[in-house]
Amino acid sequence: xxPATLDYNLSxxxxxxxxxxxxxxxxxxxxxxxPLLFFLVVVVFIPLGISSDPALLTKLAPGMIWVIALxxxxxxxxxxxxxxxxxxxxxxMVISPLPLVWLVLIKVFSHWLVxxxxxxxxxxxxxxxxxxxxxxxxxxxLSLFLGTASLSLVGSIxxxxxxxxxxxxxxxxxxxxxxxxxxxxxxxxxxxxxxxxLSYAFSLAVLGVFLLFxxxxxxxxxAGALKISVNT
Amino acid sequence: xxxxxxxxxxxxKWFYEKTGLWVVALGLCSITLLxxxxxxxxxxxxxxxxxxxxxxxxxxxxxAAVISMAGYYIMAIAGGVGLIWRTKLSFIVMRxxxxxxxxxxxxxxxTGAVWGKPTWGxxxxxxxxxxxxxxxxxxxxxxxxxxQAFQHQDSADKTSAILALVxxxxxxxxxxxxxxxxxxxxxxxIKFTQKSTIDPSMLYPLMIMFVAFYAFYFWCLLRSARAEIxxxxxxxxxxxxxxxxxxx
Numbered sequence: 001x002x003p004a005t006l007d008y009n010l011s012x013x014x015x016x017x018x019x020x021x022x023x024x025x026x027x028x029x030x031x032x033x034x035p036l037l038f039f040l041v042v043v044v045f046i047p048l049g050i051s052s053d054p055a056l057l058t059k060l061a062p063g064m065i066w067v068i069a070l071x072x073x074x075x076x077x078x079x080x081x082x083x084x085x086x087x088x089x090x091x092x093m094v095i096s097p098l099p100l101v102w103l104v105l106i107k108v109f110s111h112w113l114v115x116x117x118x119x120x121x122x123x124x125x126x127x128x129x130x131x132x133x134x135x136x137x138x139x140x141x142l143s144l145f146l147g148t149a150s151l152s153l154v155g156s157i158x159x160x161x162x163x164x165x166x167x168x169x170x171x172x173x174x175x176x177x178x179x180x181x182x183x184x185x186x187x188x189x190x191x192x193x194x195x196x197x198l199s200y201a202f203s204l205a206v207l208g209v210f211l212l213f214x215x216x217x218x219x220x221x222x223a224g225a226l227k228i229s230v231n232t
Numbered sequence: 233x234x235x236x237x238x239x240x241x242x243x244x245k246w247f248y249e250k251t252g253l254w255v256v257a258l259g260l261c262s263i264t265l266l267x268x269x270x271x272x273x274x275x276x277x278x279x280x281x282x283x284x285x286x287x288x289x290x291x292x293x294x295x296a297a298v299i300s301m302a303g304y305y306i307m308a309i310a311g312g313v314g315l316i317w318r319t320k321l322s323f324i325v326m327r328x329x330x331x332x333x334x335x336x337x338x339x340x341x342x343t344g345a346v347w348g349k350p351t352w353g354x355x356x357x358x359x360x361x362x363x364x365x366x367x368x369x370x371x372x373x374x375x376x377x378x379x380q381a382f383q384h385q386d387s388a389d390k391t392s393a394i395l396a397l398v399x400x401x402x403x404x405x406x407x408x409x410x411x412x413x414x415x416x417x418x419x420x421x422i423k424f425t426q427k428s429t430i431d432p433s434m435l436y437p438l439m440i441m442f443v444a445f446y447a448f449y450f451w452c453l454l455r456s457a458r459a460e461i462x463x464x465x466x467x468x469x470x471x472x473x474x475x476x477x478x479x480x
Binding site for chain 1: 315367370371373374375377378381382387390391394395397398399401402405406408409410412413
């Protein structure tokens with residue numbers, strides 16, 4: 001096989017897998033709506049559990065929205081590789097000539113498209129419910145846009161490590177949560193600073209750097225983990 | 233390059249036979265040093281001018297905290313060696329290192345809280361170091377949880393090794409971000425004013441305690457690694473011989 005046809009096949013295969021992943025994730029609309037519903041219900045719990053005082057909620061809003069977005073992402077992670085693992089297509093992906101790292105990236109990207117992006121789009125509504133200052137809305141969305149991509153990437157490592165476990169959900173959350181600490185700190189701080197009218201550029205830049213770093217490193221770790229999970 | 237030595241060293245049988253004396257030596261060494269350091273530090277080192285006697289907890293707190301950090305790297309590197317060179321022993325060391333490290337982290341947090349009560353007037357503050365230690369404990373517990381979750385030994389070893397390595401990359405990032413977070417949010421009223429110099433009369437027992445804790449750490453590590461070797465190799469002839477000798 002000459003390099004040109006191989007190249008052609010690679011890009012073709014990549015395009016086909018992107019199409020496949022997107023089709024799967026858009027067909028199961030419940031998977032799209034469940035994290036969003038979770039996001040919404042927990043936000044309703046905050047005034048019910050703490051206080052409906054607007055001044056207090058304004059203070060809590062940035063951190064709360066970020067914590068809930070993180071939890072909603074965690075809930076959705078288990079399904080990232082599960083379906084493909086159960087029906088055996090993951091095994092085919094591992095042994096296929098297509099680089100596994102690319103497949104992981106595609107899967108994570110489509111996961112982010114159906115969880116991170118909707119969460120980002122829904123965030124202003126929640127900001128409204130929690131009396132987040134209106135100036136901070138765009139920054140909230142921007143920080144979630146960058147942050148949820150990192151959450152999906154880092155989470156894919158945990159999902160790949162636990163995919164072969166029958167009840168891996170809780171273990172998955174336990175192993176991924178400590179790794180989410182920097183994203184939470186800088187994500188919430190970006191919004192907090194914006195809400196107080198302070199400079200948020202630094203935190204937002206750190207979120208961006210973290211995303212780049214995760215983009216470069218996480219798919220390799222997840223691909224390595226998938227190979228191990230499939231071999232058992 | 234000839235990697236034969238690595239594989240010989242990675243053989244559980246070879247390791248088990250060679251470390252029999254080491255366990256005894258390290259055990260004696262660590263117990264002696266722990267007794268000397270503790271008696272010196274708790275009984276004879278001078279009282280601190282500001283903190284009185286409560287400062288003496290550093291003789292346990294500081295070595296435990298430092299070694300719990302070092303222990304995470306030992307665990308992760310052992311796991312990495314196991315993934316790359318596929319030596320059986322590395323995973324055994326890794327599995328043995330996780331609970332020891334977790335207990336040391338817990339000890340550091342606990343002694344910190346006990347020291348914080350008389351000094352700061354509170355058991356807990358969201359200080360950068362304390363928070364990082366707590367997250368380190370979570371990282372350890374995650375690795376242990378993953379090891380326990382798998383029934384198949386090989387996948388338990390390899391997956392937890394990957395997790396430990398990912399955690400190792402993250403430890404400095406987590407530490408830096410938590411540090412940045414506390415400098416931003418923490419009220420200045422509570423501050424750990426570390427003295428730049430520590431008097432030799434206080435330092436010597438601390439150094440002894442450091443060596444003692446390291447000896448203790450490796451003693452525990454060897455002992456549980458040896459137990460793990462016996463457990464994993466229980467069906468081999470050489471373990472059978474050892475067990476027969478022991479029961480006689």
